[in-house]
Amino acid sequence: MSEATFGTDGWRGVIARDFTLARLTQVTSAILRYLQDEHLAHRGLVIGYDRRFQSRAFAEEVADTAARYGLNVWLMQDFAPSPAVSWMVRHKNAGAGIVITASHNPPQYSGLKLKEYFGGSARPSTTEKIEYLLCQAALPHHGTSPGRIESIDGRSAYQAALRAFVNEDHIRAAACPIGLDVMHGATGDMLAAPLAELGFEVKLLHGGDNPGFGGINPNPIAAHLGELSHLVRTGAATLGLATDGDGDRLAAIDENGDFLGPQELFPLLLQHLLAQRGERGRIIKSTSTTRMIDRICARYNLPLTEVAVGFKHACQAILDDQVLMAGEESGAPGIPRHLPDRDGQLAALLLLESLGCSRRPLHELKRELQRQFGPLHYRQRNLPLPAVSPQALQRHLADLQPSSVAGLKVQATTRIDCVKWHLENEAWLLLRPSGTESLVRLYAEAPAGNTADALLDHGQEMVEGLERRLS
Template structure:
């Protein structure tokens, strides 16, 4: 059994092997000790949960552990997406928020995400302190009056918050027949009612509870959206939107059946915020994110910063500067002036708003973006690793030093997270070990799709020959 470790976003483990009630209580106590050190014990703790196996029971374990330490606990009265918990932390001026979720991971996983008092993912320095507290012997603490656990409605206020973030005129201009695939996750029951009130014909797909998630991870990647794509291709919907298990990842199926993932949605939404809404400010992106972001920022004179993968790295940058938008290749972007966290629900509504402002289809909007700022084609792949080999793979990747990849010269090397080789023609290849699963991830981007695929193949060859 591996010890609790905070990865890219939170602590995750296999249920009943790594993720147990005892471990949940242990990690919760370490988080509370951190909050005590920060003199935040006088404020409430928000606790939420997703729709995974036993999530509500694990959330009650968190709540009871905190109440026994004297904390007032606001426990969600139903499952909630992670962004709703982040919003509740700010709305209730809480010390922090803990949500029981393993996000997009396979069904056998559960986890805890920690949201700091500003309503965003716990920063690396904070999770490092919590991990150190986990290594200390359990202390006998002075008795405190037991705190109170109260149920709260985390959905209605969050929905009102979403509505306040939008331009209703452009949103209504994009009214159409669409299907929302919530993948049996915690985003069920949020967007469809709101959009139907605005005049859409919005059907919610896979909104029922199913902790097995149809046998695969509740991740809106192209291979998991066959049902949604089929509905669009048969003409039963003109647009498909898909949200992951805890509501912080978004993908779309355009009217032709084409897949539109985060690497396309981030630049589409950034362009909308800048060109239609007049937004200004720094843009934050992870090292694995498309260089379309770089090109849009250069065209509009926006400062750009690149971080390691995981929104927790973006959160520190958000606190340090006036940030317009922050995002990464795997999730919905965050709009810090509304919420310093990723939010698939807000991103979906902003996408519809962008379609209304442009007066065109999603495929046309994508083509226009590529025509103006591209062409760039992104590819991703992954290789399974035995857990005990992850550290060794990191060492092997770091030792690689190719001079050419796919026939292109290596111009520079970026080691912010894994190893990223910057190549001729704005092409690149990134290799890194996942922070949440025993996987080696490969990312590539190039002006031609075939070249991007060739770079992925080059990465796999490099790994096979690495010492």
């Protein structure tokens, strides 16, 4: 059984091997002790869950544990996306929120995400304290009396907040036959119902319960969205949208059937907020995110902060400053005026708002962005780590000091998250072990697609060479 540690976003493990009721109670107890130590326990705890195997039962175990130690608990009466729990934490002025979810991980996983009092992912300083308490087996202090457990509808108020944030007239102007793949995840019909009211003919895919997720990870990457892409390519839908297992990721299929992931959607949504909604503020991006964000910020003279991968790092920056938008390579961006957290549902509505506001199709907006700010081609690749620990590999990767990568001169090196080489011609390569899976993630970007591919190949050779030396 592995140790319970918090990765880029929460603690995750294989059900019955790592993620057990006993271990869940231990982690919950450490969180409760932290809330007591920080004088937050009296504000209560919001608990939500996704549609994975036994998620409801795990959430009830967390609720019972918290009530036993005197905390009042608001327990979602049905599954809900993670951002709905974040929103409810702020709505209830709670001390924290816990979501039972393993997000986009394979079906055999479950997990726990901690949302802090401000309605965002737990910051590194917070999870470090919780991990310390967990190692010390520090149980919370018993309350003078048991807390109450209140069942709440956590979906309706959140749904209303989403609709209040966007311009529904602009969304109506984009109405069309739309494919919506929720991948058997916690988004469920949360988007389908309002979109139907706004004039869309919604074709909902994978909306039913299926803890096996049809045999794939509930991660909206191109390889998993064949059915959605087919809907668009055959003319059954004009546009496709997809959310992940807990609703904090978004992907799209444009009118030509082409896939758009976070690297395309983050810049498009940012440009929409700036050019069409006239909003301004600091922008936060993870170190693995496209340089298109840098170019847009330079054009609009906006401050930009680069942080490590994991929205918990963005949350600290959000609390420190006036931030318009924060995003990373793996999820939907967060807009602090709505929530200091990633939100796939809001991103979907804002994307449709941008289409209605501009009266242009998605593929044209994507092409216009490249024309206006210059071409960039982003690539990402995952390599399994069968024989080497991620921690050992990370230490050695960070020590690499090449003078060039794939024939491009190294102009600077940053170690915000493992190692990233900034190369000539605005190209870059990042190598970092995953915080949630036994993988090394490789990222590259360049003005030419073949250059980005060559950078990934060179990076893979580096990683495999280190693996051979260390195994």
